[in-house]
Amino acid sequence: MALKVHMADYGVGNLHSIRKALENCGAKVEVVTDMRGLLEAECIVLPGVGAFDKTLERLQPVREQLVDMLRSGTPCLGICIGMQILFEGSEEGKEPGLGFLSGRVVRLKAERVPHMGWNSVQSNDRLMRGVQSPYFYFAHSFHGSPREDVVVGTTDYFGRVPTLFKKSNTYGTQFHPEKSSASGMTFLRNFVRFAEEER
Amino acid sequence: MLAKRIIPCLDVKEGKVVKGVKFLNLQDVGDPPALASEYERQGADEIVFLDITASAESRKTMLHVVERTAERLFVPLTVGGGIRTREEMRNALNAGADKVSLNTVAVQQPHIISECAEDFGSQCVVVAIDAKRDGDSWRVYTHGGRKATDLDAVKWATRAQELGAGEILLTSMDADGTKDGYDIELTSSVADAVTIPVIASGGCGNLEHIYEVLSRTKAEAALAASIFHYGQHTVQEAKDYLRQRGVPVR
Known part of the structure; x- marks a missing residue:
């Protein structure tokens, strides 16, 4: 059976591209506006998409159950603010924050912020297998600083910035x-494969 | 290392691309989603749609265009032209824009920059500035370049940054349409004054112009229209040209 992805809709922002991209990778996508829908995923x-506080406000009703799910191994992909x-x-x-990752999100220390545009990601993770060009698109002023x-x-952006977490x-x-x-x-296709194995 | 960006800009009127874009391999030459995808295939780093119509009806048409585009475009899309309220910005983002550019409304009600940045994040708020040389400095114009303001372009860019803008789209009205090259002095002055990214726009007539503005100023991106639309060059050719000259590109 195709992987079914539950995707959180926090009420603002472009969800079309990520939904379509996941569908192109073979997943079925259900967009969830009531966050309790995530609990069956x-x-x-x-x-x-969005700002830190506004996003957390939406997730407030399910925050503890959500963290329990992630701890017990439900496959999850958090993108940008969804990771932060x-x-x-x-x-x-x-x-x-949800506190699933220990550490905090800090402001980028760089001459130009936001870090906006295409930069290369150095990684040997399985999700990078088959990726032809290491350039990915960034648009952020803050980054995760794990403990x-x-x-x-x-x-590399005015120093080494952590950009992929697992x-x-x-x-x-x-x-x-x-x-x-x-x-x-390619990255998303690898994620869908990974999630299919681990679901 | 962060790559310099090449951004094709499409003028859209009532759902169709206005300046006749010529690609031999495309049937419907006026369809914005098809053209945006073609530019992605060529290696464009980002796409800008500029809505050049004014009516409320055509704005709805634009949202449909953005929606159709977002479902097949996997590079960032910026939408600008006539967006006047936070609600209109929300609609554009929900339709599938990744960033929205504000121009006239930002000058008239600067607080909208802060409100949008707070609601949606700075990274999706682009402030577009149309500037024209006036003595030793540059004056800001609004309403598609028809109305002069009292604002100095460099000071306004700095102010927009303080208010929460995530990027400046800077168009030189003196250079626009000349094909004689970007306004290096204006671009330098603004990009030196702010710490947010600056996109240079106006005046691009050949690949040397793109190299010039990306190597001589701190602009992070170059926007161009006609050199790509009329098939004079592909985005890939522009990237190759820059790479050979040591400019970091994707």
């Missing part, structure tokens, strides 16, 4: 695979 995608909310908190907002060993990919069966990307053309599509 075999695979969760937390998309990368997995940390304990952020310099961008006041709300406590545990979860970094599986980094990017813990349990959850992946977090600082880049936007759904906006990263052919490289992003």
Whole structure:
């Protein structure tokens, strides 16, 4: 059976590209506006649109159950803000994060912020297999700074920035695979395969 | 290393691309989603749609265009032209835009920049500035370049950044349409004054112009229209040209 992905809709932002990209990779996608819908998922995608506090507000009713699911191994992909909310908190907002990843989200220390555009990701993770060009699309002012060993990919931008995370069966990307053309599509196809094996 | 971006811009009117774009391999030459996909295939880093119609009805048409585009475009899409409220920005983002550019409304009600940045994140708020040389500095124009303001372009760019803009799309009205090259002095002045990314626009007539603006100024991206639309060059050719000259590109 095709993988079924439950994708959170926080009420704002472009979800068309990520939905279509996942469908192109063979997944069935259900967009969830009531976050309780995530609790039945075999695979969760937390998309990368919006601001830290507003996103957490939407996830508030299910935050504990959601973290339990991730801890027990439900495959999940958090993109950009969808990854950042997995940390304990952020310099961008006041709300406590989900705390699935230990550490905080901090402001980029760079001459030009946001870090906007295409930059290369150094990673040997299985999700990078077959990726032709290491360039992925970024658009962010903050990045995750973990206190545990979860970094599986980094990017050079005025220093080394952690940009790909993995813990349990959850992946977090600082880049936007759904906006990263052919490289992003290969990455997402690899994620769908991974989730099919681990569901 | 962060790559410099090449951004084709399409003028859209009532759902169709206006400046006749010529690609031999495309049937419906006026269809924005098809053209955007073709540019992605060529290696475009981002696409800009500029809505050049004004009516409310055509704005709805534009949202449908954006929706159809987002389902097949896997590079970022910026939508600009006539967006005046937070609600209209939300609609554009929900339809499938990754960023929205604000121009006239940002000058008239600067607080909208902060409100949009707070709601949607700075990274999707682009402030578009149309600037024209006036003595030793550059004056900001609104309403598609028809109305002069009292604002100095460099100061306005700095202010927009303080208010929460994530990027500046800077068009030189003096250079626009000349094909004589980007306005290096204007682009330098703005890109040196702000710490958010600047997209240079206006005046591109050949690949040397793109190289010039990306190597001589701190602009992170170059926007161009006609050199790509009329098949003079592909985006890939532009990338190859830049790469050979040491400019980091994807």
